[in-house]
Amino acid sequence: MLSINSISKGIVIDHIKPGYGIIIFKHLGLDKADFTVALIMNAVSDKQGRKDIIKIENEIDIDLAMLGFIDPNITVNIIENEIIREKISLSLPNKVEGIIECKNPRCITSVERGITHKFVLLDEKEGRYKCEYCDQIYSWEG
Amino acid sequence: MLKGRNLIDPQDFTVKEIEEIFVLAEEIITRPEEFIHLCDGKVLGTLFFEPSTRTRLSFEAAMLRLGGKVIGFSEPNSSSVSKGENLADTIRTVAAYADVIAMRHPKEGAPKYASYYSDVPLINAGDGGHQHPTQTLTDLLTIKVAKGNFSNLTIGLCGDLKFGRTVHSLIKAISRYENIKFILISPNELQTPEYIKTEILHKKSLDYIEVERLEEVIDKLDILYMTRVQKERFFNEADYIRLKDSYILDNAKLKTAKKDLTILHPLPRVNEISMEVDNDSRAWYFRQAKYGMFVRMALIAKLLGVK
Numbered sequence A: 001m002l003s004i005n006s007i008s009k010g011i012v013i014d015h016i017k018p019g020y021g022i023i024i025f026k027h028l029g030l031d032k033a034d035f036t037v038a039l040i041m042n043a044v045s046d047k048q049g050r051k052d053i054i055k056i057e058n059e060i061d062i063d064l065a066m067l068g069f070i071d072p073n074i075t076v077n078i079i080e081n082e083i084i085r086e087k088i089s090l091s092l093p094n095k096v097e098g099i100i101e102c103k104n105p106r107c108i109t110s111v112e113r114g115i116t117h118k119f120v121l122l123d124e125k126e127g128r129y130k131c132e133y134c135d136q137i138y139s140w141e142g
Numbered sequence B: 001m002l003k004g005r006n007l008i009d010p011q012d013f014t015v016k017e018i019e020e021i022f023v024l025a026e027e028i029i030t031r032p033e034e035f036i037h038l039c040d041g042k043v044l045g046t047l048f049f050e051p052s053t054r055t056r057l058s059f060e061a062a063m064l065r066l067g068g069k070v071i072g073f074s075e076p077n078s079s080s081v082s083k084g085e086n087l088a089d090t091i092r093t094v095a096a097y098a099d100v101i102a103m104r105h106p107k108e109g110a111p112k113y114a115s116y117y118s119d120v121p122l123i124n125a126g127d128g129g130h131q132h133p134t135q136t137l138t139d140l141l142t143i144k145v146a147k148g149n150f151s152n153l154t155i156g157l158c159g160d161l162k163f164g165r166t167v168h169s170l171i172k173a174i175s176r177y178e179n180i181k182f183i184l185i186s187p188n189e190l191q192t193p194e195y196i197k198t199e200i201l202h203k204k205s206l207d208y209i210e211v212e213r214l215e216e217v218i219d220k221l222d223i224l225y226m227t228r229v230q231k232e233r234f235f236n237e238a239d240y241i242r243l244k245d246s247y248i249l250d251n252a253k254l255k256t257a258k259k260d261l262t263i264l265h266p267l268p269r270v271n272e273i274s275m276e277v278d279n280d281s282r283a284w285y286f287r288q289a290k291y292g293m294f295v296r297m298a299l300i301a302k303l304l305g306v307k
């Protein structure tokens, strides 16, 4: 099995649904990082079979709302001296800004310059959001 | 208090706030001469990013009858929009000139976005196929005048219930009242969307049935709301030919209808109501157009806080 050295100081984003690791990686701008980062895809997970993991050897600001939106079951561990100093649990944010785009071609966001795509939480149980402007429904499951 | 508020979505106002608007509208209907100076010195901006002559005239007439003035455009080609100005800037500019804005835009959600940049009350005069709240207020006021109140009514909605924006808004708005029954009359292809059924009709446990033919149910109705059915909405010619006549309201179909039926239509009609019905006392659609102006008068006055 592939092994990735543990980090001494930084952040581990764990229990990411397989396939979503790369989305988060890019969204956090880690593809342009000048510090050590690791994206592990399809790691074996006791809980969920397979999972993605991101390890970041640095202290950076993480967009927790975005992670919660992608999957509230993701865990974020803050590492110091090779031990977990803090475990952050996530929840679905009430508002999601600038992460996803409204797919409705008739929506004002499709034409207005400089407009931020915004979604508001509609249904926590089903993780459904609606476009703040045109009410188009959005959920990760499609 | 409605002063300074926006009307973007028909649900932006509570039942009580809508009632306030109707009380004022009914006062204006009975004594219009008392209100001719209510908005002296005030300016309405009508920003029509797509043409809709009826709606624009209704807003302009409303403001002029209150003594106010109107500025605006109805052709985006002749405005700064054609020079590439963004919506936020257009709104900020016009909000500096006008005391209240009525805006129509082909893109859904445009008025909501615009309202973030407007210092003055903004009224959605239609955004694509999304919302048209002043049409809903018009429909409700007409029902109120015709029936006295909104309770215990059996409402038939007939025609294109799938794409009919006015019908969806009316179902949402009137389902907030007591003991309403809906009879949804449409071809199978043009039935009420699933989300309206699950989020409104089922959630509020409302009594409704879906049928294909108007003749079967017309005798049960207190309100009949007709909408256009376009030939191109049908999937095949045979279905269109089979159903087209059942969606044209004429005197023959009205034979079994109640004596106090109220027939509504958002206008313009094509041929879904035969002209012979126009003289029937149950035809309310031209009065409905007039109430659209009165309800806009009341709305403007409330948002400006002059009444």
Ligand SMILES: [Zn+2]
Pocket (backbone or CB within 6 Å): A102, A103, A104, A107, A108, A109, A131, A132, A133, A134, A135, A136, B109
């Ligand atoms: Zn949208």
